[in-house]
Amino acid sequence: MFEPIGFESIKQWDRAADVVIIGQGVAGTCAALEAHRQGAKVLVIDRASGGGGASALSSGIFYLGGGTAVQEACGYKDSPDDMARFILASMDPLDPAAARDFALGSAEHFDWLEAQGVPFERSCYKGKAVYLNSSECLLGTGNEKLWPFNLAAQPAPRGHKVAGTGEHAGAVAMQALLAKCEEERIDTIYDASAEALITDAKGAVKGVQVRQLGSTMNILAEKAVIVATGGFNFNPDMVKEHFPQLSPTAEALGTPHNTGEGLMLAEAAGATTSGMDGLIATASIYPPAQLIKGIVVNANGERFVAEDSYHGRTAAFIMEQPEQQAYLIVDSEIFAYPDVPTARHELVDGFETVAEMEQRLNIPKGALQRTLDDYNKDAANGEDAYLHKDKEWLKPLDKGPWAAFDISFRKSCYLYITLGGLRTDRFGRCLDHEGKAVPGLYAAGACSAHIPRDGKSYASGMSLGPGSYFGRRAGQHAAGARG
Amino acid sequence: MFEPIGFESIKQWDRAADVVIIGQGVAGTCAALEAHRQGAKVLVIDRASGGGGASALSSGIFYLGGGTAVQEACGYKDSPDDMARFILASMDPLDPAAARDFALGSAEHFDWLEAQGVPFERSCYKGKAVYLNSSECLLGTGNEKLWPFNLAAQPAPRGHKVAGTGEHAGAVAMQALLAKCEEERIDTIYDASAEALITDAKGAVKGVQVRQLGSTMNILAEKAVIVATGGFNFNPDMVKEHFPQLSPTAEALGTPHNTGEGLMLAEAAGATTSGMDGLIATASIYPPAQLIKGIVVNANGERFVAEDSYHGRTAAFIMEQPEQQAYLIVDSEIFAYPDVPTARHELVDGFETVAEMEQRLNIPKGALQRTLDDYNKDAANGEDAYLHKDKEWLKPLDKGPWAAFDISFRKSCYLYITLGGLRTDRFGRCLDHEGKAVPGLYAAGACSAHIPRDGKSYASGMSLGPGSYFGRRAGQHAAGARG
Numbered sequence: 001m002f003e004p005i006g007f008e009s010i011k012q013w014d015r016a017a018d019v020v021i022i023g024q025g026v027a028g029t030c031a032a033l034e035a036h037r038q039g040a041k042v043l044v045i046d047r048a049s050g051g052g053g054a055s056a057l058s059s060g061i062f063y064l065g066g067g068t069a070v071q072e073a074c075g076y077k078d079s080p081d082d083m084a085r086f087i088l089a090s091m092d093p094l095d096p097a098a099a100r101d102f103a104l105g106s107a108e109h110f111d112w113l114e115a116q117g118v119p120f121e122r123s124c125y126k127g128k129a130v131y132l133n134s135s136e137c138l139l140g141t142g143n144e145k146l147w148p149f150n151l152a153a154q155p156a157p158r159g160h161k162v163a164g165t166g167e168h169a170g171a172v173a174m175q176a177l178l179a180k181c182e183e184e185r186i187d188t189i190y191d192a193s194a195e196a197l198i199t200d201a202k203g204a205v206k207g208v209q210v211r212q213l214g215s216t217m218n219i220l221a222e223k224a225v226i227v228a229t230g231g232f233n234f235n236p237d238m239v240k241e242h243f244p245q246l247s248p249t250a251e252a253l254g255t256p257h258n259t260g261e262g263l264m265l266a267e268a269a270g271a272t273t274s275g276m277d278g279l280i281a282t283a284s285i286y287p288p289a290q291l292i293k294g295i296v297v298n299a300n301g302e303r304f305v306a307e308d309s310y311h312g313r314t315a316a317f318i319m320e321q322p323e324q325q326a327y328l329i330v331d332s333e334i335f336a337y338p339d340v341p342t343a344r345h346e347l348v349d350g351f352e353t354v355a356e357m358e359q360r361l362n363i364p365k366g367a368l369q370r371t372l373d374d375y376n377k378d379a380a381n382g383e384d385a386y387l388h389k390d391k392e393w394l395k396p397l398d399k400g401p402w403a404a405f406d407i408s409f410r411k412s413c414y415l416y417i418t419l420g421g422l423r424t425d426r427f428g429r430c431l432d433h434e435g436k437a438v439p440g441l442y443a444a445g446a447c448s449a450h451i452p453r454d455g456k457s458y459a460s461g462m463s464l465g466p467g468s469y470f471g472r473r474a475g476q477h478a479a480g481a482r483g
Numbered sequence: 484m485f486e487p488i489g490f491e492s493i494k495q496w497d498r499a500a501d502v503v504i505i506g507q508g509v510a511g512t513c514a515a516l517e518a519h520r521q522g523a524k525v526l527v528i529d530r531a532s533g534g535g536g537a538s539a540l541s542s543g544i545f546y547l548g549g550g551t552a553v554q555e556a557c558g559y560k561d562s563p564d565d566m567a568r569f570i571l572a573s574m575d576p577l578d579p580a581a582a583r584d585f586a587l588g589s590a591e592h593f594d595w596l597e598a599q600g601v602p603f604e605r606s607c608y609k610g611k612a613v614y615l616n617s618s619e620c621l622l623g624t625g626n627e628k629l630w631p632f633n634l635a636a637q638p639a640p641r642g643h644k645v646a647g648t649g650e651h652a653g654a655v656a657m658q659a660l661l662a663k664c665e666e667e668r669i670d671t672i673y674d675a676s677a678e679a680l681i682t683d684a685k686g687a688v689k690g691v692q693v694r695q696l697g698s699t700m701n702i703l704a705e706k707a708v709i710v711a712t713g714g715f716n717f718n719p720d721m722v723k724e725h726f727p728q729l730s731p732t733a734e735a736l737g738t739p740h741n742t743g744e745g746l747m748l749a750e751a752a753g754a755t756t757s758g759m760d761g762l763i764a765t766a767s768i769y770p771p772a773q774l775i776k777g778i779v780v781n782a783n784g785e786r787f788v789a790e791d792s793y794h795g796r797t798a799a800f801i802m803e804q805p806e807q808q809a810y811l812i813v814d815s816e817i818f819a820y821p822d823v824p825t826a827r828h829e830l831v832d833g834f835e836t837v838a839e840m841e842q843r844l845n846i847p848k849g850a851l852q853r854t855l856d857d858y859n860k861d862a863a864n865g866e867d868a869y870l871h872k873d874k875e876w877l878k879p880l881d882k883g884p885w886a887a888f889d890i891s892f893r894k895s896c897y898l899y900i901t902l903g904g905l906r907t908d909r910f911g912r913c914l915d916h917e918g919k920a921v922p923g924l925y926a927a928g929a930c931s932a933h934i935p936r937d938g939k940s941y942a943s944g945m946s947l948g949p950g951s952y953f954g955r956r957a958g959q960h961a962a963g964a965r966g
Contacts, residue, residue: 081868088871089631092939094803097785100869148572152631274803299918300908302580320577320757322918385564386583388571425783435782435805456575 002261002268005209007200013207016220017043017187019478020208021228022194022262025053026464027445027471028228029177031428032186033116034475040223044181045192045210047257051181052174054230054254054446055464059131060169061141062468063461065158066103068110070137073122078156080104089152090143091457094274098426099451102469109469110160117176119163128289130282130311130340130460131166142459143310147388159461173464192217194262197225197269197441205269205440224440224478226428228471229262230254231418231446242276242420245319247410250281253417254446262447263422270438271422271430274449278419280458281319283343283412284311285328285405291338292393294330295375296407299323301358301367303375306389315414316455324409327361329368333399344413348404357402372397417463419450428474442478444471485744485751488692490683496690499703500526500670502961503691504711505677505745508536509947510928510954511711512660514911515669516599517958523706527664528675528693530740534664535657537713537737537929538947542614543652544624545951546944548641549586551593553620556605561639563587572635573626574940577757581909582934585952592952593643600659602646611772613765613794613823613943614649625942626793630871642944656947675700677745680708680752680924687922688752707923707961709911711954712745713737714901714929725759725903728802730893733764736900737929745930746905753921754905754913757932761902763941764802766826766895767794768811768888774821775876777813778858779890782806784841784850786858789870798897799938807892810844812851816882827896831887840885855880900946902933911957925961927954 018040021028028044029051036042046053065071066080084103093099114120124138132139141159143149164172181188191212198207198218207220232238233252238260240246252258267273285291285307292307296314298321305317318326328338328345338345351357358368376396378384384394406412422430422443429437445467452458501523504511511527512534519525529536548554549563567586576582597603607621615622624642626632647655664671674695681690681701690703715721716735721743723729735741750756768774768790775790779797781804788800801809811821811828821828834840841851859879861867867877889895905913905926912920928950935941 084868085631085871096787096870148568148631148635151634272805304579322755322914323916325918385567387579388568431805433806435808 002196002264004197004199004269007198007206010198010218012218013220014217015043016222017041018221018223019226019475020045020219020221021226022208023053023228023230023445024051024188025228025230025445026055026174026177027467028226029174029181030468030471031226031228031444031475031478032181033184034472035479036184036186038476038479040479042186043219044186044188045194045208046188046190047193048255049190051178051188052171054258056171056174057255058170058464059166060162060164060173061139061461061464062113062160063141063158063459063465064106064110064160065156066107068107068160070110070120070122070160071156074124074138076138076156077154078158080106082153082156083158085153086144086149087451090149091452093451094449094453095425101426102451102466105469112472113468116180118173119176120160121163124157128286128292130284130287132161133165135163135165137161137163141310141461143313143457145390146306146309147390158459194265197265199269203270203439205438221440224442226442226444226474226478227262227266227422227447228443228445229447230258231421232260232263233258233416233418235259243279247324247414249410249412250414250416253415266422266430266441266443269441270432271441271443272433273421274423275453276420278450278453279416280312280419280455281315281414281416282311283315283345283407283414284340285314285338285345285407287339288336290334290336291328291330293334293395294328295371295397297327297329297368297371299325299363301363301371303371303387306384306387308389308393310459312455312458315409318407319409326407328405328407329397329402331397331399331402335403338405342413342415345405345407348406350401350403352401354402357404361404417446419453419458421446421450422448424448424470426473427477428470429477442474444474485679485747487680487682487752490681490689493681493701495701496703497700498526499705500524501704501706502709502958503528503702503704504709505691506536506711506713506928507534507671508711508713508928509538509657509660510950511709512657512664513951513954514709514711514927514958514961515664516667517955518962519667519669521959521962523962525669526702527669527671528677528691529671529673530676531738532673534661534671535654537741539654539657540738541653541947542649543645543647543656544622544944544947545596545643546624546641546942546948547589547593547643548639549590551590551643553593553603553605553643554639557607557621559621559639560637561641563589565636565639566641568636569627569632570934573632574935576934577932577936578908584909585934585949588952595955596951599663601656602659603643604646607640611769611775613767615644616648618646618648620644620646624944626796626940628873629789629792630873641942677748680748682752685922686753688924704923707925709925709927709957709961710745710749710905710930711926711928712930713741714904715743715746716741716899716901718742726762730807730897732893732895733897733899736898749905749913749924749926752924753915754924754926755916756904757906758936759903761933761936762899763795763902763938764798764897764899765794766798766828766890766897767823768797768821768828768890770822771819773817773819774811774813776817776878777811778854778880780810780812780851780854782808782846784846784854786854786870789867789872791872791876793942795938795941798892801890802892809890811888811890812880812885814880814882814885818886821888825896825898828888828890831889833884833886835884837885840887844887900929902936902941904929904933905931907931907953909956910960911953912960925957927957
């Protein structure tokens, strides 16, 4: 059903442009601006009745670094090489050349975003947070400070949140970018679904067939089509196929339009995908940061992940535990409720003794006590010899009573996004099985494979950051393609 | 077809033992010796007409460290903590507690192996090799010296090869262990296939139904059954299901008996598996070591893996490249043929110019030249800023003529073993979906999930090392189980 239509079979072209962009989220918008400024006639189509896509619903964090204006203003030293090293060491990227290109171009890209009117404060949030209800910009949003990645590169916060609260920051970013598109009079058609790509006899992509309000339009793309249609979180069949481990309590982030059709259209035209089993899920144990001083254990009462891991990493390890069960254990000194309302982590209870807690959690007798004994000894020594949690978060959990929160994957509510997608090069070109560019076909944003391939290595902002960056690259290259 | 048989339905028991062990490779042998020495009556069965299994066919490398007698004799400092840190940093183990237990017990385990008569020289091979035709013991067999893992733990060679050439070392090890079993009069039945486990009404494993020479035997296991049946490399259906990316030119290592039945019998009795898509494949570019000074590029002429990676890691990255194609590029100064006869890496040709080489390899014009220019600049500076190959292996590849070897996954012969298998705890107990031990059921060796989950993190010796170690643990624990 996603097969491309033959160019020669099209009798009538309803519209024409140099570059046709499917999807007006952050990647599509950035692609449109750059292609337009290269002199290309650009046409953007979107299934929704307005632009923004999942980007506008996001919390507006761009992963950027290498010495951005905000990093400098806040007194953080970062270098393009440190950012590249961190990405290489923690993410084993499929295309290290593209990942490095992103790191090297990142600070300039920040300036570009700001020049488009995307507002960023010169401020930093120093605590541990997942989601900021205030307007501070800079925030540590990944595993930069986590052992062993902190050895590979000088850690620096690289989450750049748009000025606005977490609830609105994504929309603020998209409002600015969409206003720029309007200002530059970039043609846009809403309520328009791409139904098929149009390819010539050589397999080059030459246009898009679009369904809008009951009628079909054929749009000629003189130079290229850029697919920027977002993830496939909202396609139940694909989610079921690629993520059999998902819990019914998990919830997809994004818009209902994120159904993966763009990806399938591109695949049918010869593009390939990568990392389709990649997923980042999150239901953080922090804030407040003091909870990181607790321990996370499985149904056998054993620790399995350093608790100062980025929340997506912790979630990925929880998903692998038996029955995907996990508990956050705290003592009275650090007790607090996890302040992540979406997560719905429930307090199991408070316990006067560890033995009672073991019994209630159905942990084998003595197992949690053993874990606590080992941990407390290490914490007292200031070194977590087992999982290498940073000493900043070490304190013996010996001030009873104790409490346990159920943070199980199948009980709490984990929010997730998909990470796999179309395989692209650093110019945003879709690659075929031989690694060669499919002529006239580009992709950017969440419909293309993310740099991090799984939740263990994801960092918040690795969707908007590379999505906007490679959106621009795709727009620039597409405007020159076959031109 | 692998469903367990009800205990109550068995009318006649042909044999009885405390601990029944299925499979007489390294894990089964070590399990047998330990269970026997705990006072258990042990019975070992094997499908072959003699013991040894895939272990006897292997090159006899045990991954061990933490300050073994050989490491000390050869002047290498290693500590249990360094070994644990290396494993944690490079392998993200599913069960870090078991991985740490292995690191902490590793030096003692070496002594134990030696006490069983497994011979190890007090010698070290200093070069880069995959397979030693000489009898030296110690050899670097993993990513210990590779960035960024070398930052997480003090590197040390941990491959301990049994005294004997690579062709015979596995057999030498198994001869010693089998001789010990014979000396201690451990009962063994050969040519005997386990056809079903026997379980009681509560799901506890109570015995094994065995087919031998046309007749069926019911063997009562008073305490436990230990499955030690090896990997599933030789089960074409399972291989096809779990490794769609395998090349027809790839060849499985092991014996034709490695068909995964033990794993399936255990699964049918309530055990779970983990990491079934894990694979280590190898067709090394070295020795000779000078070839590591070359570069490995894909069909687009781009580097994608540090060439000083462990050969299994390089292979894993090659498998991800477009069409799984890769070339080793060298200049005249380092030219040599890769001395890995099994790999069948073919010389494409020698070339007077890089442009000719690009054309012949069907690499986009100018792409390989760009890669070489960048690399040569970095090499001259003594720092591979892109992929962080150690400076020991950096030299500008500017002494033409150049040569290219085709090391593509679908062209060369990559040897592979499967890494996934039954999920066990540090005592070798099989775990059910809730992470609870299946009563009376243990597993060890290649039928259980390896600590490294993929070729990117594998180290040679991570089959025999943990296989023998957790075989012992299983034997010890099983002898005491329900006892």
